[in-house]
Amino acid sequence: MIIIPARLASTRFPQKVLADIGGLPMVVRTAKAVEHLDRVVIATDDEKIISICKEHNIKAMLTSTTHKSGTDRIHECANILNLDDDEIIINVQADEPFIEPEVVQLLINRLKELQKEKEPFIMGSCYNSINADSAKDPNLVKVVLDNDNNAIYFSRSLIPYNRSGRANYFGHIGIYGFSKKSLKEFCNLSDAPIEDIEGLEQLRAIHHQKKITMLKVASTGFGIDTKEDLARAIEIFL
Numbered sequence: 001m002i003i004i005p006a007r008l009a010s011t012r013f014p015q016k017v018l019a020d021i022g023g024l025p026m027v028v029r030t031a032k033a034v035e036h037l038d039r040v041v042i043a044t045d046d047e048k049i050i051s052i053c054k055e056h057n058i059k060a061m062l063t064s065t066t067h068k069s070g071t072d073r074i075h076e077c078a079n080i081l082n083l084d085d086d087e088i089i090i091n092v093q094a095d096e097p098f099i100e101p102e103v104v105q106l107l108i109n110r111l112k113e114l115q116k117e118k119e120p121f122i123m124g125s126c127y128n129s130i131n132a133d134s135a136k137d138p139n140l141v142k143v144v145l146d147n148d149n150n151a152i153y154f155s156r157s158l159i160p161y162n163r164s165g166r167a168n169y170f171g172h173i174g175i176y177g178f179s180k181k182s183l184k185e186f187c188n189l190s191d192a193p194i195e196d197i198e199g200l201e202q203l204r205a206i207h208h209q210k211k212i213t214m215l216k217v218a219s220t221g222f223g224i225d226t227k228e229d230l231a232r233a234i235e236i237f238l
Helices: 026-034 047-055 070-078 101-116 180-189 193-198 203-207 225-236
Strands: 003-004 040-044 061-062 086-093 123-130 142-145 151-155 167-177 213-216
Touching: 003 070, 003 101, 026 086, 040 070, 047 061, 047 203, 070 086, 070 203, 086 101, 086 203, 101 123, 101 167, 101 203, 123 225, 151 193, 167 180, 180 213, 193 203
Parallel strands: 003 040, 003 086, 040 061, 123 213
Antiparallel strands: 086 167, 123 167, 142 151, 142 167
């Protein structure tokens, strides 16, 4: 199941998810990029998004306006849908219209492997290699990994600090996956102070010593965080 959280009143970029990209609202274009992989539902806080999704034959559900994060929103949606505890749920960000379907499929496959291995907590995401200039962008989240490709830390800052001159930088890709059981567990965890400091909800799992498996992928997609990103996206479809 692919659930796309879509909040209309974005703090940094209001109504971003409805911005036109090549004739389609951003959230619709994101949904259409992955709809052939599995069932897709938009989890939103606004009837305007419900109406627009309906026009484009995309299933959408109204959720609470008080959720702190997109993950909390998809958890409510999963409960409304009464999904089984073993269901794999993929959270694709609404501002990722260029997400490659093959990246989503690779993450689904990896999470199914973790289920077979009887991992007690199943949460995963993706990353790719980025250059030093890109790593300086605070809108591009960086991740540092342990020897088993689990996330040690995520930050908007430049990490790791390149004292040796040999640093490699990894950019986080805005996609998460959980089993329904682990999604519920994540949402029941208490908030982490560092989660609010960085503005990164995945740090809640790390704070509570939960593993986030990370999958390296070759991706050229990009999230739309700023008006400059939107202009770049529109140019691609011209």
